[in-house]
Amino acid sequence: MNAPEPQVIRMYEARQEIYPREAKGRYASLRWLCVWLTQLAFYGLPWLTWNGRQAVLFDLTTRKFYLFGLVLWPQDFIYLAALLIICAWLLFLVTAVAGRVWCGFACPQTVYTEIFLWIERKIEGPRSARMALAKQGPSLRKFSKRTAKHLAWGLVALWTGFTFVGYFTPIKVLGAESFTLAFGPWEWFWVLFYALATYGNAGWLREQVCKYMCPYARFQSSMFDRDTLIVTYDAKRGEPRGKVAKDTGLSVNGGSCIDCTMCVQVCPTGIDIRNGLQYECIGCAACVDACNSVMDKVEQPRGLIRYSTDRALATGMSAQDIRRRAMRPRVLIYTAGLLLVVIAVASSLVLRTPLKMDVIRDRGSMGREVDGGAIENVYRLQIMNTTEQPHRYRIVAAGLPGLVLATTDEVTLAGTETRAVPIRLRAPHGAGQAGSNKITVQLTALDDPALTVKETAVFIVPR
Amino acid sequence: MSDFTNNFWNLYIVVLTVLGVLGCAVLLYSQSKYKVAKHNGPVGTTGHVWDEDLTELNTPMPRWWMWMFYLTIVFGIAYLFLYPGLGSYAGKLGWNSAKEYKAELAKADSEYGPLFEKYRQQDLKAVAADPQAHAIGERLFLTYCAQCHGSDARGNKGFPNLTDKDWLHGGAPETIKQTIMNGRHGVMPAMGAALGSDKDIENVAHYVLSLSGSAASDPIKSVFGKSKFSACMACHGAGGVGNQAMGAPNLSDKTWLYGGSAETIMETIRKGRDNTMPAFGDFLGESKVHVLSAYVWSLSNETK
Ligand code: SF4
Ligand code: SF4
Numbered sequence: 001m002n003a004p005e006p007q008v009i010r011m012y013e014a015r016q017e018i019y020p021r022e023a024k025g026r027y028a029s030l031r032w033l034c035v036w037l038t039q040l041a042f043y044g045l046p047w048l049t050w051n052g053r054q055a056v057l058f059d060l061t062t063r064k065f066y067l068f069g070l071v072l073w074p075q076d077f078i079y080l081a082a083l084l085i086i087c088a089w090l091l092f093l094v095t096a097v098a099g100r101v102w103c104g105f106a107c108p109q110t111v112y113t114e115i116f117l118w119i120e121r122k123i124e125g126p127r128s129a130r131m132a133l134a135k136q137g138p139s140l141r142k143f144s145k146r147t148a149k150h151l152a153w154g155l156v157a158l159w160t161g162f163t164f165v166g167y168f169t170p171i172k173v174l175g176a177e178s179f180t181l182a183f184g185p186w187e188w189f190w191v192l193f194y195a196l197a198t199y200g201n202a203g204w205l206r207e208q209v210c211k212y213m214c215p216y217a218r219f220q221s222s223m224f225d226r227d228t229l230i231v232t233y234d235a236k237r238g239e240p241r242g243k244v245a246k247d248t249g250l251s252v253n254g255g256s257c258i259d260c261t262m263c264v265q266v267c268p269t270g271i272d273i274r275n276g277l278q279y280e281c282i283g284c285a286a287c288v289d290a291c292n293s294v295m296d297k298v299e300q301p302r303g304l305i306r307y308s309t310d311r312a313l314a315t316g317m318s319a320q321d322i323r324r325r326a327m328r329p330r331v332l333i334y335t336a337g338l339l340l341v342v343i344a345v346a347s348s349l350v351l352r353t354p355l356k357m358d359v360i361r362d363r364g365s366m367g368r369e370v371d372g373g374a375i376e377n378v379y380r381l382q383i384m385n386t387t388e389q390p391h392r393y394r395i396v397a398a399g400l401p402g403l404v405l406a407t408t409d410e411v412t413l414a415g416t417e418t419r420a421v422p423i424r425l426r427a428p429h430g431a432g433q434a435g436s437n438k439i440t441v442q443l444t445a446l447d448d449p450a451l452t453v454k455e456t457a458v459f460i461v462p463r
Numbered sequence: 464m465s466d467f468t469n470n471f472w473n474l475y476i477v478v479l480t481v482l483g484v485l486g487c488a489v490l491l492y493s494q495s496k497y498k499v500a501k502h503n504g505p506v507g508t509t510g511h512v513w514d515e516d517l518t519e520l521n522t523p524m525p526r527w528w529m530w531m532f533y534l535t536i537v538f539g540i541a542y543l544f545l546y547p548g549l550g551s552y553a554g555k556l557g558w559n560s561a562k563e564y565k566a567e568l569a570k571a572d573s574e575y576g577p578l579f580e581k582y583r584q585q586d587l588k589a590v591a592a593d594p595q596a597h598a599i600g601e602r603l604f605l606t607y608c609a610q611c612h613g614s615d616a617r618g619n620k621g622f623p624n625l626t627d628k629d630w631l632h633g634g635a636p637e638t639i640k641q642t643i644m645n646g647r648h649g650v651m652p653a654m655g656a657a658l659g660s661d662k663d664i665e666n667v668a669h670y671v672l673s674l675s676g677s678a679a680s681d682p683i684k685s686v687f688g689k690s691k692f693s694a695c696m697a698c699h700g701a702g703g704v705g706n707q708a709m710g711a712p713n714l715s716d717k718t719w720l721y722g723g724s725a726e727t728i729m730e731t732i733r734k735g736r737d738n739t740m741p742a743f744g745d746f747l748g749e750s751k752v753h754v755l756s757a758y759v760w761s762l763s764n765e766t767k
Contacts, residue, residue, distance in 0.1 A: 006498040009509055013523040208525055364610055365619045380605065380614045407615065420605050422614035 017134065018207060020117065021127040021265040025289025027104075034105045035114050043159070046166040051388060058168050064416065070349070071416070073386050075356060082345045089341060091216070093334040095223040097326055098307075099230045103216070104284030109209050112160075112202035113268065116153055123149045127265060153203045154195070161195030207269040210282050217279065226311040227325040231283050233263075233274045233305050234313065241274075249298035256304050262294050263287035263305055273305060353450070355391075358382040359441050359457040367460040373429030376406060377459050381421045383443065385413040391445040395423060399439030400459060402428040410446075425459060434463040477550040484539055491532050579750035582757075587636035590757035591764070600758025603751060607743065608759075616762050620721055621738065626762045629718040633707040634763065640756035644749065646742030649710045653735035657694050667691045668728040674703040674715040679725060 022028075048055035050068050057066045065072040072079060094102060103110060124130045124145050136142055165187055166174050177183050183191065201209055210217055224230075238257035245252045251259065257274065264272045266286040271278050273287045291305040312322050362378040370376050385391055392412045397403050406424040413419055425439070436458045445451035499510025511519040546554040553559075578599075582590050590596045605614060611622045618624035623631060631649060632642055658664050670688030672680035695703070698711040705713035712720060721727050721736065743752055 008496055009499050009507065009521055010496045011509075011521070011523055012495055012526045012529040014526045208527075212525060212528065362609065362614050364613055364622075368617070368619070376617075378613045378615050378617070380609070420602070420614075422605070422609075422616075424615050424617070 015208060016270070018268065018270040019127045019130050019134075020268045020270075020286070021262070021290070022117075022121060023266040023286035023289040025292055027285035027289050031105050031110070031114060031284065035111050038106060038108075038111055039115075043163050046163060046171040054170050054172075056167065057170060060168055062416075071354070071386060071388065073356070073384065075384075076352075079345065079349070082341065085341050086338065086345065089334060089338040092223055093331065093338055095220050096225070096228060096331050096334055098283075099224065099228050100220060100281070100283035103210065103282040107282075109201060109206075109214070110268075110282065110284065112198055113206050115156060116202040119152045119156070120149055123152065150203075153199055157195040157199035157203075158191070160198045161191040161193070164194040165190045207280070207282075210269060211280055217282075221279065225328075225330065227309050227322075227328055229307050229309055229322070230277055231273060231281060231285055231288060231305065232277065232308045232310075232313055233257075234303070234308070235274070235276075236313075238274065238304050244298055249300050256295070256300055258294070258298060260294055262290040266290040277310075353453055354386040355393075355443065355445070355451045355453050356384040356386060357441075357443050357453045357455055359455045361458060361460075367462045369462065370426070374426050375429070375431075375459075375461050376424050376426045379423050379425065379441070379457065381411075381423055381441065381443070382418070383411070383413060383421055384418045385416060387451070388415040390414045390417075391447060391451065393443050393445050393451075395421075396442045396444070397425050397439060398442070400427045400432045400437055402431050403439060403459070427459060427461070432459060432461050434461050436460050473550040477552070480543065480549055484536060484543075488533070488536050491529070491536075495529055576750070579748075579754060583750040583753045587640065587753070587757045587760060590754060591636070591761040596754050597758060597761065600754050600761075603747075603755045604758055607747065607755075616759070621736075623720060624718070625759055627718065628763055629713065629716060630707065631705075631710045631712055631720075634760070636756060636760040639760050640752060642740060643752045643756055643759070644742065644744035647710060647738075647740040649736070649738035649740075651698075651731060651736040653733065654694060655733035658691050658732065663688075663691050664729050664732050665725070667695070667732060668725050671695075671703065671714050671728055672723070672725060675717055675723075677717075677723065 045056045046054060053066065055066070055068050059066065063074045091102065120130065124133055133142055133145065162174065162178065163171070169187055174183070174187065237255070239255045240251070240253035241255050241257035241259045242251035242253035244258035250256060263274070266289070267273065268284060268286065269280040269282060271280045273281065285307070288305050288307070292302040295302050295304055309322055309325070311317065311325065358381070360380045360382060362380065365378060367375045367377050381395070383393070390412065392410060395405060395409045395411065397405060404426055406426040407422070411421050438456060439459045440454050440456050442452065442454040507521045508518040509521045543549045544554070545556045546558055548554070582593070582596050604616065608616070612618050612625055616625040628634065632638055632647060655664060658667055666684045666688030668688065669681045669684035670692050673682070673685040698709060699705055699714055703714035705711045717723065719727070721731060747755070
C-alpha cells in the first residue's frame with residue numbers, strides 16, 4: 001500500500017468577504033428603529049443642558065459623574081457595580097427568553113455595521129453590484145466609489161469618536177476646539193482611537209467581531225435551553241427542498257423550501273440557517289424577513305424560517321404553548337434577581353444624602369485638659385457637599401453630658417466643595433469615663449434638614 | 464543587593480527574556496501550518512486522532528488573528544528596546560519613575576507656582592487678610608503642621624500652642640516665617656547638678672511657680688528657691704520673663720509647654736528639655752512657607 005500523499009493544514013485562514021443582501025420586512029424595520037433610538041440617544045445626549053452644565057458628563061479630572069440631576073462622586077462607585085450587575089441580569093433574562101436579540105438588534109457592533117452597510121449600499125449599490133465591483137480590476141470608477149465609501153465611513157467614525165469624547169470633556173468646548181484642531185493630547189488620542197475602532201469594527205471586521213472576539217457569543221449558550229426563542233428553519237415543512245414547481249408554489253421535491261438561498265444571501269454572518277442552530281447566528285432575523293417575502297411570492301404561508309424554540313420544533317407546539325413555556329423556573333429566577341437588584345439600587349439612590357462627612361480624630365494628642373478641668377479633643381471633619389448648591393451647615397456633637405463645640409458650630413461650603421474643618425469638642429470635668437467614649441457628630445444643612453449626616457467618633461478622657 | 468551588582472543575574476534575565484520572546488515566535492510559526500496525511504471528504508481535520516477514530520476538526524482562526532500575535536511580539540521587542548525591562552538595560556527613552564515623579568512635581572509647580580509667587584510678593588499681613596490665601600494656608604497647615612501642633616493649632620505637651628500671644632521666639636510675622644523656614648532648636652540644659660540637692664530643685668520650682676502668681680507655690684520654699692534662681696537668670700532673665708532672642712520661655716505667665724505643676728517643673732530643671740522644630744524651607748519652598756506663615760500669624764491676630 002502506498003503512503004497517502006501529505007497535505008498542508010493551515011490553522012489560520014484568510015477571511016471570506018460577505019456581501020449581505022438587504023433584507024426588508026418586520027424585523028429589518030425593528031432593527032432600524034433600534035438604530036435610530038440608540039443613535040439619537042448616543043449622539044444627542046451630550047448636547048443637552050441641565051443646571052447650566054452638560055446634562056450627562058463624566059468629568060474624570062474632578063472625578064464627578066453628572067447624570068441630569070444626579071451627581072455621582074468616587075464614593076458612589078458602588079452604583080457602577082450595581083449598574084453592571086443589572087446589565088448582567090438583564091442579559092441573562094433576555095437571553096433565556098429570546099436568545100440573541102441583543103446581538104441582532106441593539107448591540108453597537110450590529111448597529112454601526114447596519115449604518116456602514118447602508119452607506120456601502122448607497123455608494124456601491126446592492127449585493128450583486130458590490131460583488132461585481134470587488135471582482136473588477138482597478139479602474140477609476142472603482143477607485144472613486146471606494147474612496148467615497150471610506151470617506152463617508154471615516155466621517156461617521158470621526159463624529160462617533162468626537163461624540164464619545166464629548167461624554168468626558170464638555171462637548172461644546174470640544175466642538176469649539178475642533179475648529180482649530182486644538183484638542184489636548186488625550187482628546188486627540190481618544191477621538192482618533194474611538195473613530196478607528198468604529199471604522200475598523202463596522203467597516204472591516206463586522207461578523208469577525210461576533211465570531212471571534214465577542215465574549216458574550218462564547219458564553220450565551222449557557223443561558224439557552226430548549227425553550228429559548230431562536231431563529232429556526234422548519235425542516236419538517238421545508239424539506240425535501242428543490243426548485244420551485246410552477247403550479248403549487250412548493251418545490252419540485254414537495255417541501256416548502258424552494259432553495260432560492262435568499263436566507264443565506266441576507267445573513268450578515270454568512271451562514272445557512274437551514275443547517276440548524278449555529279453559534280455564528282446573531283439572531284438578527286434577516287433570514288426570517290427574506291424567507292417570508294419569498295413565501296409571499298410563491299403564495300405559501302409565512303414562517304418557514306421563524307422565531308421558535310427547540311422544543312416547539314420537535315413537538316410541534318403552538319405559539320401559545322411557546323409563550324406559556326416562557327414562564328419557566330430559570331426565567332422566574334432571573335426576573336426575581338433582576339427585580340431585587342433594581343429595587344435595592346433605586347431605594348438606595350432615593351435615600352442617598354448628597355452630603356458626606358468623615359470624622360478624623362487628631363492622633364497627636366489624646367485629650368487635653370483646659371481651664372476648670374474640662375477635657376478637649378481635636379477632630380478634623382472631612383466634609384463633602386455633593387450638591388451643586390452652597391449650603392450652611394450646623395455641627396452638633398452628642399453622646400456625653402455637657403459635650404459642646406469649643407470652636408464655631410457653623411460652616412459654609414460652596415457647591416461640590418470638599419473641605420477639612422478642624423473642630424474642638426469640650427466635655428466638662430467628670431463627664432465620661434477615663435479612656436475612650438463613644439460620641440456622635442452630626443451635620444445638618446440649615447436650609448434643608450433632610451441634608452443630615454451623623455457619624456460616630458471617639459472622645460478620649462485622659463486618665 | 465550584591466546579588467544584583469554581579470552581572471550574572473543580569474545576563475540570566477536578559478537571556479530568559481530573549482529566549483521567551485523568540486520561543487513565542489517559533490511556536491507561533493511552527494503551529495500555524497503543518498503536514499498531515501491526505502484525507503478525503505468534505506471537511507478537513509487537523510490529523511489528530513484519539514481512541515482509534517476520534518478526529519479533531521480544523522476550523523481555522525482568521526489570519527488577521529495570527530498577525531495580531533506577531534504584532535504583539537513586535538510590540539514586545541519595541542517595548543524592551545525603548546523602556547527598561549531587559550535586565551539592567553535602561554531603555555532608549557531613558558524613562559524611569561523618579562523622572563516621571565519630578566516631571567509631575569514640575570507640572571504642579573508651574574500650575575500653582577504663579578499663585579504662590581503672587582502672594583510671596585505681598586506683605587505677610589496682607590496675605591493673612593486674603594481669604595483664598597487663608598484657605599490655602601489652612602490646607603498646608605493641616606497637611607504639614609497638624610501632626611505636632613494639632614488640627615486646631617493649639618499644640619500639645621511639648622508642642623507650642625500657636626493660637627495664643629505667647630511666643631518662644633517672637634510672634635512677628637517675619638519671625639514666624641523664619642521659624643518655619645529654618646526650624647528652631649530649643650535646649651534647656653539639665654540644671655540638676657548645678658542647683659544642688661533635690662531640696663534645692665524643689666525650692667527653685669516653687670519660686671518659678673510664684674513668678675506666675677500660681678496658688679500652688681509654697682511661699683517658704685519659694686523664698687529659699689529665689690537665691691538659687693540666679694543660675695537660671697542668664698537665659699530666663701532676672702524676673703523670669705524669658706528671652707525671645709534665644710528662645711527662653713517666659714516663666715512669669717501661665718503658659719507652660721510641658722505643664723505647670725511643681726513636679727513637671729522639677730523634672731524640667733533636673734533633666735533639661737530638648738525641642739526641635741524642623742526646617743521646612745527646603746522642603747516646601749519659600750513661597751509656600753510665606754502663605755503658611757501668614758496663616759499661622761493670623762491664628763493669634765485679628766486680620767479683618
Ligand atoms: S442565520 Fe438568520 S438570524 Fe442568524 S445571523 Fe444569519 S440572518 Fe441573522
Ligand atoms: S429563503 Fe426560504 S425558501 Fe429560500 S432558501 Fe431560504 S429557506 Fe428556502
